[in-house]
Amino acid sequence: MNDKAARFSKKMCDVLNYGALNLAMGIGYETGIFEIMAHLEGPAGCAEITSGTDLNERYLREWLGIMVCGGIIEVSTNGDGDELFELPEEYIPFLCLSGGSSNLGVYTQEIPLLTDCARQGVLQGMKSGIGIPYSQYPKFYSFMQELADAKHRDILVQTFLPSVMDGEMVRRLEAGISVCDIGCAEGVALEVMARAFPESHFTGFDISEESIINARERIKELGLKNITFLVRDAAGKDFVPQQFDYITAFDSIHDQTRPFEALQNIRKLLKTGGIFSMVDIKAESSISGNMKHPMGSFLYTVSLMHCMPVGLMNEGAGLGMMWGREKAVEICRAAGFSRVEVADIPKDGFNSHYLCFK
Template sequence: MPEQESTAPEDFSRKMIDILNYGALNLAVGIGYRTGLFDAMDACSAPQTAEAVAREAGMNRRYVEEWLGVMCTGGIVTLTTREDGTAEYLLPRSHADILTRRAGSGNLGVYAQEIPLLTLCAMEKVLDGFRTGEGVPYADYPKFQAFMTELANAKHRQVLIDLFLPTVDGGRMAARLQKGIRVCDLGCGEGVALTLMAAAFPASRFTGIDMDPEVIRIAESAAAEAGLDNARFLVRDAAALGNGDEFENAFDYITAFDAIHDQREPLAALKSVRRMLPPGGCFSMIDIDAGSAHQDNMAHPMGPFLYTVSLMHCMPVGLADNGAGLGMMWGREKAVALLSRAGFDAVEVVEMPHDPFNIHYFCRK
């Protein structure tokens, strides 16, 4: 790969100004998403005053007014001025299609919360890690776990049942789920994906596994509220399952959605997955699509964002207790190699048209 050309000082100064502006916009967009201001503006077809926007959202006018200053100077909302000088604001439909909760799987607004939240949770401990090399325990990210559930809702509700599962194993997996099989979701978090599957395939039995007791409690509550008697949730460490215990050969299909790269012992976790599958069992590992080397990701459209999320969460969580610290951007090469070391001798790498930022590693025992 050719070396990058150096940037002229005046050009880099412009770039730094852009960085400062876009960093500020990320924070303000995250605020707009979390408070529901974007959803409130989306409900208005005509430009509104700051007072009207605040009233629609149930927010304080002065705070909303200042926030709108960020939004209009940043090009997120449009600004028009009445003859009397009163400013009015409109969230264009094309912007709302990406920023609001109704955007479903195309929702990018939800991600704007991620960097500010990770900064709040872990900034000081990550800074310490630069000196000590130590990781940050999973338990230090309680607010982030709730965000991950919100993210899972945005990603899974529109695509998991209707778009992803019908493609697995050439459509055969969906047919097996309809008939009734044993399924495990590893690193299930608050159980969004598992409860969606359990509701869609009542003949199958589902087990969610996570090492965080709090998220398991939330998952159990959600499943009970939905009346799902074919779903259970267990607090377990994925790195120590299936070796002569109740989980050996216990599942016909195992899923892991963006979970393996967070493991302290990812190889041990993947070996557990293989032990938990009987001959013919299948494993779907969905993870970020990237290369394993920095030079392979220079053209990645979200490279800086994803590396930052990894720096602030995925890598330090994986480093805790002398863990491997894979990080989110471990990439295809490392993923395929690790799956092979775990005993999966045939790994199919499947691109997903409905999710261009993730890749599906499909394995059969």
């Protein structure tokens, strides 16, 4: 075996091990094992870890075997020869809720969920080229909505909006403007903004009638009067022009079946001098440009399993999550925006901010 073959053999072992490790870590995260172990005072046996929980000791032991071999959990032995297990303190921020934006453990659930939802559809699509409908992804959307909601509550008003035009957007929101969020889901981003800026009015568009119904009910319970929700396809027709001063789209444009038409409508909806904030994945448009991306393989997999196939429905564009900066800027400009600025987002290593001017 030559050196290249030997290196690839090792790589294949790593692939198999890390693929298995991701699956098991997702199970550990969802069942709360990492949180339980983070609160233990020192190394503990299986019985102590499961004490007071609904975890099964035999299943836990097998799971711990994966974690120990994968270098996630450390193992030691007490004087009686019993094995004790410990989650290193340094790892806790990356695996538990307390880590906030450092928490990567939550994403270990993503690929297993997508596999459950879409593996057969992707296998068929590899030959047919046919997309996969949104209806195939209920568990995945629930998971992603929880992630997005937590992110919005954590950084939208505190970090993101103050970074837009060096704080100018916050000043406009405080004075009172009209705002629209495209692909609003159940409206948490709008809720957060509406609470912070009561002088402004907020409108949410989403293609999902169920999401809009849920959003209306929740906002009614909260008593917020400055939010409206509408079931609308961003790429649809008959939009009334020049309605909004500011429009946002958080990771929703690349999933559109007709993204160019959606961007044209967004420009149409903006008043003269209006601003569009498109938050989308931080990547290059060429595959070679993403070779050194720290999570390139992961993001392309999410795109293959979800973003691209839903975008292919009804003979759609199928941009995919990794459409990248060059293509995003090109399409925004072609849609009529006079200027497009691309910037990093504070406390968000996954996305870029495309600030588009009418």
